[in-house]
Amino acid sequence: MPGNSSAAPGSTARKAFSFTHNQSLLLVFCCTLFGGVAQYLFKISTTHAAFTFENGSVNWLAIVANYPLWIGLACYGIFTLLITLALRDGELSVLYPVISLTYIWVVFLSVLVLHEPLTPWKLAGVALICLGVAFLGSGGKKPAQ
Amino acid sequence: MKTPIESMLLVLFASFLGSFGAVFLKWGAGRMSLNLKSMLLNWRLAAGVALYLISTVFYLMALKHGELSILFPMVSLGYVWTLLWARLFFGEPFTGRKLGGLALIFAGLIVLNLGRS
Numbered sequence A: 001m002p003g004n005s006s007a008a009p010g011s012t013a014r015k016a017f018s019f020t021h022n023q024s025l026l027l028v029f030c031c032t033l034f035g036g037v038a039q040y041l042f043k044i045s046t047t048h049a050a051f052t053f054e055n056g057s058v059n060w061l062a063i064v065a066n067y068p069l070w071i072g073l074a075c076y077g078i079f080t081l082l083i084t085l086a087l088r089d090g091e092l093s094v095l096y097p098v099i100s101l102t103y104i105w106v107v108f109l110s111v112l113v114l115h116e117p118l119t120p121w122k123l124a125g126v127a128l129i130c131l132g133v134a135f136l137g138s139g140g141k142k143p144a145q
Numbered sequence B: 001m002k003t004p005i006e007s008m009l010l011v012l013f014a015s016f017l018g019s020f021g022a023v024f025l026k027w028g029a030g031r032m033s034l035n036l037k038s039m040l041l042n043w044r045l046a047a048g049v050a051l052y053l054i055s056t057v058f059y060l061m062a063l064k065h066g067e068l069s070i071l072f073p074m075v076s077l078g079y080v081w082t083l084l085w086a087r088l089f090f091g092e093p094f095t096g097r098k099l100g101g102l103a104l105i106f107a108g109l110i111v112l113n114l115g116r117s
Helices: A021-047 A060-064 A067-089 A092-099 A101-112 A120-137 B005-029 B036-040 B043-063 B068-074 B077-090 B096-114
Strands: none
Touching: A021 A067, A021 A092, A021 A101, A021 B043, A021 B068, A067 A092, A092 A101, A092 A120, A101 A120, A101 B068, A120 B068, A120 B077, A120 B096, B005 B043, B005 B068, B005 B077, B043 B068, B068 B096, B077 B096
């Protein structure tokens, strides 16, 4: 396979650096911002000029030209990368509640930018989900160090 | 803007597929060594990534109609599936906190949908 260099990538990068607790928290916080923006971009990509699943055929050219989709996917990629890095050194039960901030950002963007109606039901529902996600994060048994 | 039931079913299906993506990634990661060739030849990892990609397509189809502020929180259903598969396939025990988290997420999804315009 051309371009497949023999130097094994990744193998030297393992644990070449590590984050403190606060750095992990900051990473996850940044990651939720990227996650929220990614969702917003996904939503506008589907209403973007030529995003057509519906006429039975997929317009590939339109998908390639759909820039919100690609920027959104890039943001999502960054989200995944940051979360992986943060989870490597941080404690899941601390980071999970922060991850659920993504839900809050998405509701903010939906209401402020996409002008979706904000109802008390929505707020309460999202609050319960955030709480649930926080609970899940603390649910795994981890031996005390 | 209304959120049609079709969109919600699509998110449900996407979260279901995505949760299997996580299962395959976990399965593959257990057999992973940190070199590119073995990662590319690891069909479990490939299947996991493929399932995530397919699930994303269904999610995008869902987003086309309806409110993001309803449909995105519904993705949290994926946590519910994932917990089930973790128990079934990897023998990870249910704990009180996990079940409490599940109950809260379920309650949140129901409350969220009461507010569907």
